[in-house]
Amino acid sequence: MRHQRRGDVIVRLVFALAAGVVYQYAFAPYLIWPLAVPALAMIAWAVLGRGFWFGALSGALFGVGFWTGHIIWLTEYLGAVPWIALSAAMTAFCALGCAIGGFLTRRRLMRQTHPALIALVWAIVWTAREAVFSRMPYGGFAWGEAAHSQSNAPTIGLSSWLGLAGLTLALVFVSALPVTWMLSRRPVRRPLVVGVVLLVLGMLVPAWGAIVPAQGSVRIAAVQGNANAGLFSNAQPGEILANHLAAARQIMHDDFDVMVWPENAVDLDVLRNRQAHAQIEAFVDEMGRPLVLGSVTKRGDDFYNSVVLWMPKGMSAPAGLTDERDDGAAEPAVSGVDPTTTSGGPVQIYDKKHPVPFAEYMPDRWLFHPIAPDLVDLVPRGYTFGQRTGNFQIPSGDTANDAVNAGVLICFETGDSDLVHAAVAGGAQLLLAPTNNADFGQTAESAQQMAIARANAVAAARSLVNISTVSSSAVIAPDGAFIDRLPDFEPGTMVQDVPLQGSLAPGFFAGPVITWGSVAATVLMIVGEVVTRRRDRRLGQQITARSGRI
Template sequence: MRHQHRADAIVRAVVALAAGVLYQYAFAPYLIWPLTLPAMALIAWAVLGRGFWFGALCGALFGAGFWSGHIMWLTEYLGAVPWIALSGAMTFFCAFGCALGGYLTRRRLVRQTHPALIALIWAVVWTAREAVFSRMPYGGFAWGEAAHSQSNAPTIGLSSWVGLAGLSLALVFVSTLPVTWMLSRRPVRRPLVVGMALLVLGMLVPAWGAIVPSQGSVRIAAVQGNANAGLFSNAQPGEILANHLAAAREIMHDDFDVMVWPENAVDLDVLRSRQAHAEIEAFVNEMGRPLVLGSVTKRGDDFFNSVVLWLPKGMSAPTGLTDGGVDTAADSVVLGVDPTTTSGGPVQIYDKKHPVPFAEYMPDRWLFHPIAPDLVDLVPRGYTFGQRTGNFQIPTGDDAINAGVLICFETGDTDLIHAAVAGGAQLLLAPTNNADFGRTPESAQQMAIARANAVASARSLVNISTVSSSAVIAPDGRFMDRLPDFEPGAMVQNVPLQRSLAPSFFAGPVITWGSVAATVLLLVGEVVTRRRDRRLRQQVTARSGLI
C-alpha cells in the first residue's frame, strides 16, 4: 500500500511538471490557446484532494515548468539571477495557490461534495491567486494569467462581459469539471459534454466592441523609430530622438489628427533640455497637429517616466487642462513655455504610476544590495510613482478626444485600465519600449496582454514601441495595422472611439475581488470546521475512555 501511495505521488508530481511545461505553449509567442484546457485539467488532477503540502509541491513543479520557460527573456541582457529570482517568486505564489486548493478540497472530496462545487472552488482559488499576485508584492507582476493565453482565441470576447478575471475563472472551471467527476469516482461523460457545451458557448459570445457601434473615430499616426533605447544602449544623447524624428517626418504631412511616439522616444528631458525642446517644438509646429511622446523628465529631485502631450502653436488645449499641465519647477528652465497659456507646447503630462520594480526603481535596496550588488547598482536611481491623471484631452479640430495613457507594462494593469475608462477614455494609447529584451518573446507576450485588455475594456488600443510589436488593435481584438519588428516605420489608421461601458467594467472587479473574498471565507471556514471536528473527536475519545 505504501508503494502504491508513493507511486501515485510520483505520477502526480510528474504530471504537474508536464502541465506547467505544456501551459507555456498556450501563450505568446506560440499562442496555441486550446492547450490552456488540458494544462488546467492536469494540474487540477495532480492537486485536488491531496492536501496543503502535496498541493504546494505540485504547484511548485507546475510553476517551475511554466515560469522558467515563459520569462526566459529576462536573461537576454541581465543574465540568470533576475530570471531565477522572478521565476522563483512566481513559482512560490503558484505553489501557495495550489496548496490552498489541495487543502480546501481534501475533505470535500472525501465527503462526496458535488464535483461541480469542487471545480468551482478550485477555479475561484486560482482566480484569487492571479488577482492577488498580479498586484503584490511591489505592485505585482500581471503576466501569465490564464486569460492572457486567449488573446487570439474565440473565447476572448467573453472577457468584455466578465472581465479577464471572469475569463480565467471560466477556463479553469470548464477544464476542471471532468477531473472532479473522475476524482469523485463518477462517470465523466456528462461533465465532458457540459464542459464542451460551455466552452462552445463561450466561443460564441461576441466581444462587446464587436456588437456596439463605435461613437466616431480619430485618425492616429503611430511612429516606431527602431531606436536602441535599452538599458545598456550606447546611443549618443539625442540619437533616439533623431531616429523618431526621421521616421515621423516621412508621414508628417499625411492626413491624421494626432501622432503618437513610444515610451522613451525622446532620450533627453523634453522639459529641461534646450536641444530636445527646440527640436520637438519646431517639428510639432511644422506638423500642425498634436504629438504624444515619451520622455524621462525631472521635476525637483524626482525623476519620472513620462508621456507628454505637445500642441502646436495656435492650437488651444481644452479648458482647464493647464491645471494638470507642466510643473513650475520645470518651466523655469524650459525655453519658450509659459504655463499660464493654453496655446502650444507641452500642455499635459502623464507620469507612470506603476514603475517596474527592480528595473525602474529598486525596492528595499538595503535588503537586495548585499545579495546582488552588481545588479542592484544597475538601478542607481528610481522613478517616482506618478500621481497625475492618465486621461489626455487631445484636441482634434473643433473637438477633443479622451485618450487613456498606459506606459509599457501598465497595459497589464487592469486597475489602471479600469480607472482610465472610468475617467472617460474613448481609446487607449500604450507607448512602450521593448529594446531591453531584444528579439525575445517578451514583446509578443506584452502585445497579447494588451490585446486581451483591449477586448476586455472594449476600447481600441494603439501599442507603439521603439522597436517591436507595434500595432493598432480594434475593440474586438482585430489587428487593424502592424509594423515589422526592428524596422523604422509608421501606421496611420482611423481608430474607433467608444464611450459606452462594457459589462466587464462592472463585472470584472466584482469577480476579481469576489474570488479573493470567497477564498478567504473558504479558508476561514475550513480552519474553523477542522478545529471543531478535532474538538468533537477529542470529546468522543475522552468519553469512550471513561466507559
C-alpha cells in the same frame, strides 16, 4: 486517475511538471490557446483533494515548468540571477495557491461534494491567487495570467462581459470540471458535455466592441523609430530622438489628427534640454497637429518616466483641459506653459504610476544590495511614482466633442488591470500604450506584452495603440482584431482611423467584483475550513474520551 493507489504519487508530480511546460505554449509567442485547457486540467488532477503540502509540491513543480520557460527573456541582458529570482518568486506563489486548493478540496472530495462545486472552489482559488500576486509585492507581476493565454482565442470576447478575472475563472472551471467529476467516481460523460458546451458558448460570446457601434473615430499616426533605447544602449545623446524624427517626417504632412511616439522616444529631457525642446517644437509647429511623446523628465529632485502631449502654436487647447493629480490637487504648470492658451508646447504630462521594480526603481535597496550588488547598482536612481491623471484631451476634427479622451498607459502598465480600469473610469475613449522593448532584444517579451495589452483592450472594450521603439507595434480594435501592425526591428509608421468607444462594457463592473470577490471568498473558505476542522477534532476527542469511560 482517481487517486486510488499510493504508487501514483510520482505520476501526479510528473503531470504537475508537464502541465507547466504545456501551459507556456498557450501563451505568446506560441499562442496555441487550446493548450490552456489540458494544462489546467492536468494541474487540477495533480492537486485536488491531496491536501496542503502535496498541493504545494505539485504547484511548485507546475511553477518551475511554466515560469522558467515563460520569462526566459529576462536573461537577455541581465543574466541568470534576475531570471532565477523572479521564476522562484512566481513558483512560490503558484505553490501557495495550489496548496490552498489542495487544502480546501481534500475533505470536500472525501465527503462527495458535488464535482461542480469542487471545480468552482478550485477556480476561485486560482483567480484569487492571480489577483493578489499581480498586485503584490512591489506592485506585483501581472504576467502569465490564465486570461492572457486567450488573447487570440474566440473566448477572449468573454472578458468584455466578465473582465479578465471572470475569463480566468470560467477557463479554470471548465478545465477542472471533468477532473473533479472523475475524482468523485461519477460518470465522466456528463461533465465533458457540460464543459464543451460552456467552452463553445464562451467562444461564441463576441467582444462588446463588436456589439456596440463605434462612437466616432480619430485618425492616429504612430511611429516606430527602431531605436536602440535599451538599458545598455551606447547611442549618442539625441540619437534616439533623431531616429523618430526621421521616421515621423515621412508622414508628417499626411491626413491625421494626432501623432504618437513610443516611451523614451526622446532620449533627452524634453522639458529641460533646450536642444530637444527646440527640435520637438519646430517639428510639431511644422506638422500642425498634436504629438504624444515619451521622455524621461526631471522636476525638482525627482525623475519621471513621462508621456507628454505637445500642441502646435496656434492650435487651441480643448475646453476644460487641466493638468492635475488623481486626487484633484493642482500641479505646477508643465515647463511654464499655460494649457488654456494657444501658445502651444507641452500642455499635459503623464508620469508612469507603476514603475517596474528592480528595473525602473530599486525597492528595499538595503536588503537586495548585499545579495546582488552588481545588479542592484545597475539601477543607481529610481523613477518617482507618478500622481498625474492619465487621461489626455486630444483635439480631433472628426468628433462632435472638443477633444478625444485618450487613456495613457506606459509599457508594463498595459498589464495593470487597475490602471486600465481607472483610465476607462476617467472617460477614456481609447487607450494609448507607448512602450520600449529594446532591453529584451528579439525575445518573446514583446510578443507577450502585446498579448497582455490585447487582452486588456478587449476587456476594457477600447481600441489600443501599442507603439514601441523596436517591436510589437500595432493598432488593436475593441474586439481584439489588429487594424494595423508594424514589422519588428524596422523603422515604420501607421496611419489609421481608430474607433472610439464611450460605452462601458459589462466587464467594467463585473471584473472588479469577480477579482476581489474571489479573494474574499478564498479567505472565507480558508477560515471556514480551519474552524470546521478544529470543531471536528474536538468532537472526535470528546467521542474518544466518552468511549474510554464507557
